[in-house]
């Protein structure tokens with residue numbers, strides 16, 4: 573019998589991590605250790621269905637805790653690092669937590685890998701926001717990083733550390749950078765769930781500025797499949813951009829959701845833009861497509877409709893999370 577692969581997933585209670593773990597535990601010959609500090613973006617309900625699964629262990633800990641990480645890294649074959657503070661608006665009013673989780677967290681993983689010397693592979697989940705915005709064309713993996721928010725800067729700093737540890741110590745590290753995700757289990761403060769929930773509650777839908785900011789949207793299952801592809805087939809030391817090519821202005825996304833929910837666009841209300849708000853992100857993902865054979869399987873409209881239905885049918889999941897502060901029209905003005 574082939575022995576099972578042991579994988580440490582950090583931040584696996586959050587939106588993308590929980591989708592990734594569910595997919596792995598159900599389909600694969602792997603044992604998963606999920607380490608998560610249960611920060612605000614997490615919700616244990618996300619993986620309630622796996623509580624009894626024999627190939628799944630949950631550890632409540634901070635990724636920047638070097639001792640705990642050091643103990644686990646020596647026992648696993650691979651690490652997928654999702655752990656991060658992730659809400660840009662919160663990073664504007666309270667940046668310190670982002671430095672600790674997003675930079676010191678990665679440092680502690682890298683140090684543990686350096687000391688363990690067991691050739692463990694790290695796939696670090698990065699973001700398009702590290703490149704900053706671009707008015708036309710798309711960023712490739714060779715482009716410079718030019719982050720705008722404290723969140724993006726903390727993720728870019730983590731990338732730099734990973735690059736240096738690969739060069740200096742020969743660690744098996746890979747960085748992925750993905751565009752905006754959507755799908756089930758995304759915390760209610762992010763654009764798509766917030767729009768669905770506010771529309772369901774009959775509240776106005778706040779849109780920053782003129783609603784013209786462009787994001788490239790990817791369904792979370794496509795992102796998880798890309799990470800799995802990189803984990804299995806990616807080359808050490810490389811960076812892989814991940815994108816679907818669904819570039820849309822925020823106003824288009826919000827209007828489509830309202831249409832799917834049979835709600836009027838008069839619900840939309842324009843609010844004061846957040847400082848440093850990038851106008852457009854765009855990634856060229858031909859490297860992962862051509863070299864590793866990945867491509868997205870979901871179309872934007874079908875996946876968005878599935879997502880709207882999930883939130884409409886899972887009020888029990890979001891109701892306890894979606895208080896006034898979380899659904900705030902301008903969260904960057906709030907202290908977190």
Ligand SMILES: NC(=O)c1ccc[n+]([C@@H]2O[C@H](COP(=O)([O-])OP(=O)(O)OC[C@H]3O[C@@H](n4cnc5c(N)ncnc54)[C@H](O)[C@@H]3O)[C@@H](O)[C@H]2O)c1
Nearest residue numbers: 583586587588609610611613614634635655656673752753
């Ligand atoms: N959501 C997106 O659109 C997107 C796009 C590209 C990249 N990413 C990256 O993907 C990763 C996951 O994003 P998400 O949207 O699922 O975020 P999320 O906020 O839903 O989940 C993050 C998880 O990390 C955990 N966490 C935070 N600080 C921690 C710490 N110090 N120690 C241990 N766990 C900690 C949280 O408790 C939470 O469960 C992040 O690294 C993010 O930068 C997200």
